[in-house]
Amino acid sequence: MESNLKSVLLGERIKTSVSSVPAVRVGFLRKTIECKESRIGKHPIQVPSNVTLTLEGQDIRVKGPLGELSLTYPREVKIETIESGALKVSKAVETRRANQMHGLFRTLTDNMVIGVSKGFEKKLQLVGVGYRATVEGNDLVLNLGFSHPVRMTIPSGLKVKVEDNTRITVSGFDKSDIGQFAASIRRWRPPEPYKGKGIKYADEVVRRKEGKAGKKK
Numbered sequence: 001m002e003s004n005l006k007s008v009l010l011g012e013r014i015k016t017s018v019s020s021v022p023a024v025r026v027g028f029l030r031k032t033i034e035c036k037e038s039r040i041g042k043h044p045i046q047v048p049s050n051v052t053l054t055l056e057g058q059d060i061r062v063k064g065p066l067g068e069l070s071l072t073y074p075r076e077v078k079i080e081t082i083e084s085g086a087l088k089v090s091k092a093v094e095t096r097r098a099n100q101m102h103g104l105f106r107t108l109t110d111n112m113v114i115g116v117s118k119g120f121e122k123k124l125q126l127v128g129v130g131y132r133a134t135v136e137g138n139d140l141v142l143n144l145g146f147s148h149p150v151r152m153t154i155p156s157g158l159k160v161k162v163e164d165n166t167r168i169t170v171s172g173f174d175k176s177d178i179g180q181f182a183a184s185i186r187r188w189r190p191p192e193p194y195k196g197k198g199i200k201y202a203d204e205v206v207r208r209k210e211g212k213a214g215k216k217k
Contacts, residue, residue, distance in 0.1 A: 064116025
């Protein structure tokens with residue numbers, strides 16, 4: 001038994017032949033990804049006469065009658081002034097991330113120019129019996145059906161105006177700060193879908209749900 005197993009392992013009884021086949025190298029074709037220019041990023045930014053620009057490397061500072069803003073660009077994006085005095089945002093490298101940053105930072109720069117020259121505003125509406133808002137000094141006071149009124153400090157650089165105790169207007173030159181403060185106001189009482197009570201944006205459409213029907217007789 002031991003000799004038979006040994007002979008099998010040594011290849012005495014089972015003869016195998018391995019044919020020598022030349023190895024074939026399999027190659028994979030890499031498809032070059034072409035990054036098209038952003039439809040938003042390729043448009044130049046018109047700068048009004050009352051706005052002053054300062055460019056220092058990847059940093060830009062925009063100053064206007066309403067305030068001053070600054071922004072730092074990533075290395076994938078560059079900004080320059082063209083002959084007409086407008087700003088042009090372009091890609092420094094040809095990558096997918098650069099294509100994404102191209103449109104984003106063009107929009108951020110345009111918002112800065114518009115903000116310091118014209119400003120932005122966001123409007124909210126209070127819907128509900130007894131819901132009202134007032135401005136007391138530097139605080140926005142909201143009565144939303146809680147056991148106590150909600151008091152919110154208005155950030156610097158923003159203005160809040162209340163009309164008819166239910167319409168709130170948040171204005172300023174920094175669009176992101178306006179949107180953040182407006183969202184924090186809405187977060188206290190988001191509109192519910194049955195009666196629509198709560199705080200909603202003026203242009204917001206609240207999808208309503210039908211209440212439970214009574215029992216059939």
